[in-house]
Structures are given as C-alpha cells and as structure tokens.
Amino acid sequence: MCGIVGMVGRGPVNQEIYDSLLLLQHRGQDSTGMATAEPSGVFHVYKAKGQVREAFRTRDMRALLGNLGLGHVRYATKGTASSEEEAQPFYVNAPYGIVLVHNGNLTNTRELTQELFTKDRRHLNTSSDTELLVNVLGGELQAVISGLELDPAQVFQAVTRVHERVEGSYAAIALIAGYGLLAFRDPYGIRPLILGTRKNDDGSYEWVVTSESLVLENGEFEVVRDIDPGEAVFVDLAGNLHTQQCAPDPKLVPCSFEYVYLARPDSVMNGISVYEARLRMGDRLADTIAKYTPKEAIDVVMPIPDSSRPAAMQVARKLGIEYREGFYKNRYIGRTFIMPGQAVRKKSVRQKLNAMSSEFKGKNVLLIDDSIVRGTTSKEIIQMARDAGAKSVTFASAAPPVRYPHVYGINMPSRHELVAHGRTIPEIAAELGADYMVYQEVEDLKAAILEGSDVEDLDMSCFDGRYITGTVTEEYLEWVEGSQES
Numbered sequence: 318m319c320g321i322v323g324m325v326g327r328g329p330v331n332q333e334i335y336d337s338l339l340l341l342q343h344r345g346q347d348s349t350g351m352a353t354a355e356p357s358g359v360f361h362v363y364k365a366k367g368q369v370r371e372a373f374r375t376r377d378m379r380a381l382l383g384n385l386g387l388g389h390v391r392y393a394t395k396g397t398a399s400s401e402e403e404a405q406p407f408y409v410n411a412p413y414g415i416v417l418v419h420n421g422n423l424t425n426t427r428e429l430t431q432e433l434f435t436k437d438r439r440h441l442n443t444s445s446d447t448e449l450l451v452n453v454l455g456g457e458l459q460a461v462i463s464g465l466e467l468d469p470a471q472v473f474q475a476v477t478r479v480h481e482r483v484e485g486s487y488a489a490i491a492l493i494a495g496y497g498l499l500a501f502r503d504p505y506g507i508r509p510l511i512l513g514t515r516k517n518d519d520g521s522y523e524w525v526v527t528s529e530s531l532v533l534e535n536g537e538f539e540v541v542r543d544i545d546p547g548e549a550v551f552v553d554l555a556g557n558l559h560t561q562q563c564a565p566d567p568k569l570v571p572c573s574f575e576y577v578y579l580a581r582p583d584s585v586m587n588g589i590s591v592y593e594a595r596l597r598m599g600d601r602l603a604d605t606i607a608k609y610t611p612k613e614a615i616d617v618v619m620p621i622p623d624s625s626r627p628a629a630m631q632v633a634r635k636l637g638i639e640y641r642e643g644f645y646k647n648r649y650i651g652r653t654f655i656m657p658g659q660a661v662r663k664k665s666v667r668q669k670l671n672a673m674s675s676e677f678k679g680k681n682v683l684l685i686d687d688s689i690v691r692g693t694t695s696k697e698i699i700q701m702a703r704d705a706g707a708k709s710v711t712f713a714s715a716a717p718p719v720r721y722p723h724v725y726g727i728n729m730p731s732r733h734e735l736v737a738h739g740r741t742i743p744e745i746a747a748e749l750g751a752d753y754m755v756y757q758e759v760e761d762l763k764a765a766i767l768e769g770s771d772v773e774d775l776d777m778s779c780f781d782g783r784y785i786t787g788t789v790t791e792e793y794l795e796w797v798e799g800s801q802e803s
Contacts, residue, residue: 318579318727319405319420320344321510322527323387323490325498325552327517329353331381334388337525337532338369343581344420344528345392348372348404352416353383356554358495360416364389364404385498385554387490389418393728407448409439409455412462414494417451420528421486421508422726424789427796429453429482450489454479458493467496469551469559476501476549477563484788486572486725488544490526497553500526504564505785506546507572507725507776509586513538514558524552529584543587545569570785573775574727576766577716578624578687589770592627597765598715598757599631599685606683606713606755607636614681614753615711619643621686621698622670628715629685638683643676643702666697678706688716689745689756690729692736696749703750711753716780718745718756722794723779725786731798 320341324330334351349372350364361381365372369390389405408416423429423446430449433439437456441448457475458467472493479501486507491499502510513533515523525538533540544550547564571587572579582592606615617639620629623646633640647669682702689695695712702710718737723729732738737745746754759780766775778784 318344318392319418320390320528321387321418321420321488321490322525322532323418323492323498323500324385325524325556326384327521327523328384329382330384330386331378333536334386335369335373335378337527337536338388338390340532340535341390341528342369344579345390347393348391348401349389350391350404350406350418351381351386351388352406352408352492353381353386354416354492354494355383358414359383360408360414360492360494362406362408362416364401364406366401366404385492387416387418387492387498402443403445405445405447407445407451409451411455412459413467413496415451415455415458415491417447417454417489417491419447419450419487419489420726421488421503422446422724423449423483423487424485424724424786424793425483432482450479450483450487451491453482454489454491457482467493469553469561472499472551473549473559473561473563480504480547480564484786488528495554497551498524498526499549499551500544501549501563502544502546504547504567505776506543506567506569506587507785509571509575509580510544511586512541512544512550514541515539522556522558524556524558526550529580529586531581531584534583568774569772570774570776571772572725572727573762573766573777574688574716574723574779577762579727582624582627587770587772589766589772594766595624595627595687595715596631597768598762599628600635601761601765602628602685602713602715602755602757603632603635605758605761606632606711609755610683610711610753612636612638614709615683616680617641617643617676618683618685619676621684622646625685625687625715628687632683632685632713641676643673643682643705644698645671645673647671666694667701670698670701672701672705674705676705677702679708681709681711682707683711683713685713685715687714688719689714689736690719691734692745692749695736699750709752710750711755712746712749712751713755714757716757717759717762718742719779721779721782722797724784724789724794724797725776725778727779729779732794733798
C-alpha cells in the first residue's frame with residue numbers, strides 16, 4: 318500500500334504535489350519522495366524517510382522545478398522499511414531518462430531480476446520491485462523505439478510488453494524526460510488509479526492522476542474517470558491526453574481491503590464510495606452480531622477510531638443500541654497496522670488510544686473494528702477496555718477473518734503472523750481475550766462493497782485464499798514467508 322500522484326500543469330507543480338501527498342499520507346508513512354521535470358527534460362528528485370511534513374524543507378521545494386511532476390508516500394511491502402534507498406521515486410537514465418513511482422506488489426520478482434541481468438543487461442541497486450518495474454519499462458521502451466523521437470504509439474507498445482512480463486498488482490506513474498507523463502494500471506485494476514483534469518482560462522488543460530479521488534476534489538480538478546485495468550494514459554508536454562488499452566483481456570477486480578481499511582472514507586474508487594461501502598458493512602455486520610450474540614450482552618457500541626466509525630454507527634442504529642465514543646485518539650501517532658514489527662505495534666497502541674473510564678465502567682461493551690490482521694492491536698484494545706472498567710467485551714470485525722497472506726501490496730506476508738490463520742472464531746476470541754467474537758461473513762463483505770456498482774468481482778485473497786492473477790502458487794507463498802523471516 319502506497320499513495321501516488323502525478324501532475325502536468327501550466328506552471329510549477331511542486332506545491333500541489335506536496336499538498337496531494339499530505340492528503341495521501343494515510344497510505345504510507347515510512348518514506349516520501351517527489352520528482353519534477355522541466356520542459357528541457359532535466360529532472361529534480363528529492364526523497365527521504367518519514368512523513369511528508371518531516372521530509373520536505375523549503376530549500377528542497379525550491380529545487381523541485383518544472384511543470385511536470387510526481388510524488389509518493391511509502392508503506393513498505395518489499396525491501397527494507399527503514400532504508401532510504403528503498404524510497405521512491407526510482408530513476409533510470411536510458412532511454413531518455415525515466416523516473417517512476419509505483420503502488421502495488423510484483424509477484425514474479427525472482428524471474429524479473431534474473432531476466433534483467435541476463436537479457437536486459439540492467440543492474441539493480443535495491444530489492445525494491447519498483448526499481449524492477451522502472452527497469453522493465455525502460456528496457457521495453459528501448460526495444461520499441463524506431464527513431465530518434467518517441468511517440469504515444471511507441472509508449473503504449475512498451476506498456477503492452479510490460480504487461481506481458483510483469484505479474485502482480487501495479488498502479489504506476491512515470492515521467493519520461495523531454496516527452497511527458499505516463500500512467501498505467503495492471504490488467505486486473507487491483508490497486509486504484511484515477512484521472513482528473515482542470516481547464517485554465519486560456520483553454521489549456523492541466524492533468525492529475527492519483528490513488529484517491531479526494532486529491533482531485535481538494536485541487537479543484539474535475540474527475541474524468543478511473544483508469545481502466547490494463548490501460549495506459551500518456552500526457553505530452555503540450556498537455557494533450559492520449560489513452561490506449563494495453564492488455565489483451567483486462568478485468569476489473571479491485572482490492573477489497575481498500576474499502577475495508579486503506580482508503581480515506583471521502584474517496585470514491587472504481588465508482589464506489591468508500592464511506593457508503595463502510596456503512597453497508599455495518600448494516601450487514603449488525604445482522605451477524607444479532608445472530609450470534611445475545612442482545613442483553615451489549616449495552617453500548619463503540620468504534621475503534623477512525624476507519625471503523627461508519628460501520629459502528631450503522632451497527633448501533635440497526636441493533637437499536639446506544640452508540641458511544643470510548644476511545645480518544647492521539648492523531649500524532651502513525652497507523653499501527655502500518656508500523657513494522659510486533660513490538661513496535663504493541664507499544665504504539667496505548668500511545669495512540671486512551672480509554673475513557675467513564676464510558677466503560679460497569680458496561681457490556683461491543684467494540685467494532687474495521688479488520689483484525691495480526692491481533693496485536695486488538696488484544697491491547699480489549700485489555701484497555703477491561704482496565705477501564707468494562708463488565709464484558711464483545712469484539713466485532715467489519716471484515717472477515719484474515720486467514721491468508723496478501724501478496725498484492727499489503728504487508729500480510731506470513732500466515733503464522735495472522736491471528737485467524739489455523740484458528741476457529743472461539744479460539745481467536747480466547748487468544749484476544751474477548752467474551753464474544755463476531756466477524757463479517759465473506760459474502761456479506763463482498764455484497765456490501767459491490768452493491769449498486771458496475772464492479773462484478775473483488776480481490777478478497779486474504780479472506781478466501783483466491784489469488785485472482787492465477788500466478789500465486791504455494792511455493793511462492795512459502796518463498797515470501799521465508800524471505801520475510803530471513
């Protein structure tokens with residue numbers, strides 16, 4: 318999970334990219350980076366560890382010249398989270414010069430790494446799959462160039478060849494020195510990418526492509542549409558838009574976890590409102606809670622702030638039980654799910670949340686969370702509720718049990734880290750210390766997200782073990798687990 322943005326403007330784009338990265342900060346807090354390009358083709362790149370406000374200084378912003386640019390906020394799924402060398406964007410100098418940012422996770426990195434060395438004669442400095450992707454793109458552009466000049470048809474031909482070689486999930490934005498901005502999405506559209514435009518007084522157009530629609534709204538861009546699975550979009554230096562489908566059999570199967578947890582509620586992805594999807598998750602979860610939990614065992618409904626709040630409100634409304642806010646959130650602590658290492662996550666929970674004893678004392682409390690992954694945070698929260706005086710604690714998840722690794726861009730690589738893997742729901746309740754435990758049903762989650770949309774399927778691999786690209790094997794999962802542990 319990362320946040321990406323690219324812009325083609327009439328004037329300098331550095332400030333607007335910075336503002337966009339602030340809006341996307343929830344998608345990654347390990348590192349951030351920005352690249353801009355002048356019409357002459359000169360790139361300016363800056364990247365650093367930490368959050369956006371910490372990373373960029375005035376002197377850094379002043380050096381980022383140009384009316385084309387892209388930016389990235391990173392949450393590590395490949396490589397070393399603490400390494401500045403893994404921060405994006407990545408750059409290659411041939412052909413022309415390409416700088417690229419990427420959201421997703423490639424699943425054939427072993428094969429690509431070997432190919433790049435033996436076939437493409439390209440060298441890698443890191444273990445980042447983004448560096449792999451920019452080198453594959455560079456190699457394919459080099460292979461299709463027929464003259465001195467690069468035209469959109471050649472760009473799209475190169476992206477077609479990238480699709481043929483690369484497996485997994487990827488939403489990517491690249492600057493090609495002296496030519497323009499390129500954006501493309503994997504043939505399943507697993508990770509989000511949306512296109513927007515803004516018309517100037519002189520009739521010219523500015524363009525933005527980014528992970529979430531809230532960036533467009535904040536910048537007063539008009540939403541054009543989501544970039545289709547397998548599609549490539551190229552904006553030349555004159556601001557002209559070129560598009561082409563570059564995959565032979567694309568099918569939209571977006572990641573369900575975007576709607577459960579990752580995206581901000583005020584975003585719309587693939588035509589589906591994240592906020593409304595979470596409300597529907599609460600409606601369906603309420604039915605499951607009523608089925609498995611005695612109503613007299615619940616006095617109040619409380620969310621684990623913030624992403625579970627819409628679902629919790631709907632649960633309370635549908636069950637006819639009082640909704641209360643029992644946890645105060647310190648907004649200066651990062652999202653615990655994103656933090657590397659179990660020890661760091663556990664320590665951060667009590668820094669992040671404080672339980673108000675007046676809301677818990679003597680009550681049978683129903684706590685609603687958006688999802689439960691490793692269970693470290695959930696266990697701490699349940700204990701906090703008990704320490705604050707709760708009589709009993711029922712814990713409910715708006716998502717189904719996470720039983721399988723997620724290999725398409727979310728840091729859930731090892732089955733043994735997942736609290737639901739190999740456990741029944743009563744066993745999970747005992748592990749976490751809850752009196753009752755309720756999970757959303759898999760089909761209910763799917764229905765809640767898809768209701769009223771044109772989307773027909775979702776990637777729900779971490780819930781049902783079905784890997785939609787068809788290229789994820791047991792051997793690959795074992796390799797990923799082994800490489801994460803080593």
